Amino acid sequence: MTGLSTTTTASRPAARPKAPAPRPRAPRRHAPGRPKRSVLLTVLTVVVLLYSLVPLLWLLISATKTQQGLAGSFGLWFDGDFALWDNITQTFTYQDGVFGRWLLNTLLYVVVGAGGATFLAVLGGYALAKFPFPGKRAVFAVVIGAVAVPTTALAVPTFLMFSKIGLTDTPWAVIIPSLISPFGLYLMWVFAVEAIPTELMEAARIDGAGEVRTFFQVALPLLAPGTVTVLLFTTVATWNNYFLPLIMLKDPDWYPLTVGLDAWNKQAYAAGGEVVFNLVITGSLITIVPLIAAFLLLQKYWQSGLAAGSVKE
Numbered sequence: 001m002t003g004l005s006t007t008t009t010a011s012r013p014a015a016r017p018k019a020p021a022p023r024p025r026a027p028r029r030h031a032p033g034r035p036k037r038s039v040l041l042t043v044l045t046v047v048v049l050l051y052s053l054v055p056l057l058w059l060l061i062s063a064t065k066t067q068q069g070l071a072g073s074f075g076l077w078f079d080g081d082f083a084l085w086d087n088i089t090q091t092f093t094y095q096d097g098v099f100g101r102w103l104l105n106t107l108l109y110v111v112v113g114a115g116g117a118t119f120l121a122v123l124g125g126y127a128l129a130k131f132p133f134p135g136k137r138a139v140f141a142v143v144i145g146a147v148a149v150p151t152t153a154l155a156v157p158t159f160l161m162f163s164k165i166g167l168t169d170t171p172w173a174v175i176i177p178s179l180i181s182p183f184g185l186y187l188m189w190v191f192a193v194e195a196i197p198t199e200l201m202e203a204a205r206i207d208g209a210g211e212v213r214t215f216f217q218v219a220l221p222l223l224a225p226g227t228v229t230v231l232l233f234t235t236v237a238t239w240n241n242y243f244l245p246l247i248m249l250k251d252p253d254w255y256p257l258t259v260g261l262d263a264w265n266k267q268a269y270a271a272g273g274e275v276v277f278n279l280v281i282t283g284s285l286i287t288i289v290p291l292i293a294a295f296l297l298l299q300k301y302w303q304s305g306l307a308a309g310s311v312k313e
Contacts, residue, residue, distance in 0.1 A: 056288075063087060063285045067278045087282040094264075094279055101253060102260035103286075106239060108171065109256055113178030114234040121181050121230050125188025126219055130196060143189070146182035151237075155244050162248065173248035174256070178238050184230040191226035192219070228301035232294065239291060257287045 058075055064087075069079035091099050128139065158177055159168065167173050196219050204214045220227075242258040249255060252263065265280045267273035 059281060059285050059288075063278075063282045065278065067275065070277055070281075083278070084282070087278050088286070091279045091282045091286065094276065098252065099257075099260065099283055102255050102257045105171070105254055106256040106258075109174050109178060109241070110235055110238045113175045114231065114238040116175075116179045117181040117184060117234045117238075118227060118231045120179060121184035121188045121234075122220070122223060122227055124185045125190075125192050125226075126196070126215060126223065128185075128189045129192035130198070130201065130219075143182055143186050147186055149182075151177075152243050155247060158244070159247050168248055169250050169254070171254060174241070174245050177244060178234075178241070181230070181234050181237075184234055187230055187233075188223070188226055191229075192223060195222045195226065225301050228298050232298060235294060236291060239287075257283070261287070 054076075061076060061078055062070060064082050064084040065073060065079045066081055066083045066086075069081060069083070073079040128136065154177075159173075162168050162173050162176075167176070200218060201214055204218045209217070240258060241256065242262070245256050245259045246262075249259065252260065255263065261280055261283050264276055264283070268275040268277065
């Protein structure tokens with residue numbers, strides 16, 4: 001019995017060790033320093049990108065078509081005849097080349113109006129940021145309130161005031177209101193607080209520099225990113241200004257591009273008017289080219305100006 005029992009026991013296979021129970025997988029931890037991907041944010045970004053680029057694509061494609069091609073072809077594809085260069089030539093020669101005059105008028109309004117608004121915003125923002133004076137909080141409240149008021153709400157009162165002093169139908173009716181930029185003043189105010197160390201200004205004064213020299217040689221180079229940012233905002237606002245010139249100007253020779261192209265567009269709805277939609281579209285394409293070039297050339301200054309003050313040292 002003992003031997004049989006020993007043999008039976010020896011013939012049995014050894015028991016396998018139990019496999020360890022599976023451990024629950026730890027959730028993936030996001031690697032520090034790498035942005036977390038969001039499907040919803042990606043989809044929204046693509047939608048906004050398409051919303052921004054599709055009109056530009058339509059404008060570029062439509063500018064290559066003739067007047068007949070605009071009505072007889074799909075909007076987002078080219079027509080058989082590539083008429084871009086002919087459209088550009090006709091745009092600058094139509095009505096004795098008035099489009100070139102409108103382009104020069106717009107450049108005048110931008111250089112004097114937007115440039116002056118930027119310079120005044122830099123001066124005012126620097127003074128409000130670095131010089132204490134009574135009533136500073138009241139000035140801050142006025143500036144914030146002016147930012148909240150839309151410019152179109154001030155167009156009619158401005159027209160009534162300018163008509164009393166005889167400035168309507170002149171370039172000054174567009175330039176003078178463009179010199180005031182509450183948002184630019186506020187932006188330069190906030191930027192100058194962090195961009196210009198008070199110790200640096202005091203060192204310049206100890207070395208014998210006056211206030212004017214301190215501003216132009218010490219403060220102004222430090223304010224360059226904010227200045228370019230304000231310049232871009234005021235340039236775009238002046239370049240795209242439509243309602244104010246519309247009510248201020250009657251002489252087509254002083255029209256900016258926005259009002260002039262609108263006048264061409266309205267010809268199609270007037271009795272006996274000539275339909276020039278192809279020239280309106282081509283003129284619109286020419287109009288946005290300088291703005292795109294300005295943003296591309298000044299992009300690095302603009303980005304650094306927007307990010308200034310976001311990191312506390």
